[in-house]
Amino acid sequence: MGLSSSRQDDLEKMKSLGTDLMLEMKKITSDFRIGFGYFVKKTATPHVGTSPTMIQKTCTNEQNCFIYKNVLSLTNNGNLFNELVGKVQYPDSPDSADGGLHAIEQVAVCEEQIGWRNVTRVLVFSADAGFQFSKNGKPDRFLLPNDEKCHLENNVYTTMSHYYDHLSLANLARTLSENNIQTIFAVTEDLQSDYKELKNLIPKSVVETLSTDSKNAAQMIVNAYHSLSSEVILDTSKLPEGVTISYKSHCKNGISDTGQNGRKCSNVSIGDEVKFDISITAHKCSKKDHEKIKLKSLGFTKEVDILLRFICECDCYDKGIPNSPECSDGNGKFECGVCRCNEGYIGKRCTCNIAKMNVEDMDAFCRKDNSSEICSNNGDCICGECVCKKRENPNEVYSGKYCECDNFNCDRSNGLICGGNGVCECRKCKCYESFTGTACDCSLDIKPCESMFGQICNDKGFCICGRCKCLDGFQGPTCEMCPTCPGVCSEHWDCVECRLFNKGRKKDVCNQECNFFRLVVVNSLEQIPQPGQEHEITYCKEKNADKWFTFAISNTSGDIVVHVLSTPGI
Structure with a gap:
């Protein structure tokens, strides 16, 4: 948490956060721990004025000259959290913008001091100002480049903070990823745009709106936790030069994607299974015999080591099979899985004899019919066989005997x-x-067409492509309304309205005309009887003022009962 003289009311609300949050998180996990630390404005040139008055305000004595203090390492004692937060003194300093990223870095890398375990790690960052960082990784001329190491001494980041510049945003994102930390930026409404830009650079992070006095902190953290835990995002360590990796996701409900979106699946619940296809391509040979990259899901501790071995030259040339039957009955040498044609022969399988080859005859084999283009104009005819063109996007390909197919020209x-x-x-x-x-x-899912009583489109329409197409006169998501249909619902509603609210068209004659049925008020739909052989049920929905009321009319051998749902809908 960033502390300044303007955040006294926030800290007051935070005094009860420990126990409040413990209670909420116990509904989600049985093993939850919480810690607390705060940061202040950096007290080193050029981040603070050098006048004695300014230095005195931000650094009252040598022991208090720090950026970040770890007040409480991770614990399952919510009461201790409340107690220690209550003892924190409010510094007489301006906003803490330039201390925030320093604090995040130290919390991420000081694993032992913070008390991180090999479980889900979430960092909640709250500040009353924007943030400052090293631009393009270039340190301030007054300071040294950040060494990305832990410098907490007695739980305080002091001396070294005056010498080191901020991390660049790219390095900060990498540091959080390497330490499996998911970040919640809890800031007020006026800072949302700034921190949403920061979120876009830091995978597995969210921005939540914090009330001006932080009173919604516990619920906000729970909501953000759910948001983070419902996403699976793949990440890799730094790739060797000349190596690229592409992803294809297979998420819930058949959703699939490629590119950057192929790295993640959203709306994932416990027990759901998602899959990813990964392709690794080496565009040039490495100087090393092998390289290692790490693949993991952000926020999870387990990772996969992938060992890359580069075959720059085939070592199988001497092991080839001369005059192999794989090469058109002996017209070439089969080496390293391909044919090296004998002199006078060409083609993928050395099928063409150059001396006997007639270009026009070969082209005929590359046309689907006489009116078609050679290889559908999507490839080249080589020795009577189509070799399809490659596209800039490696995921888009031509295929088929005549290159007549592709995977990108669909509706x-x-x-x-x-x-x-x-x-x-x-x-x-x-x-x-x-x-x-x-x-x-x-x-083809008909569930959206089911009415609250389990009928498909209330038997007043047809479910087409997951939506109700209602018969004439009926409307609503499940054809539950018919404004122009006079009938049993509207007739009974006049009496229901006068008996329930003493209102409506029959208010003055309610006692005389509306006692022909028994009225029962129920609290849930389950209490409304279902249709059966002995009685008919008519389900109704009528409007009173701006509220819709649901009721059902049952008729059992002339005994009419109207069940009304007590809670109206909008």
């Missing part, structure tokens, strides 16, 4: 190929289960 919905609900195969969408349509934009 789109919401800007996504196959609506994101299928894969594009030979220019046609192959939809995932529960989706159909040329762009896989038609859901």
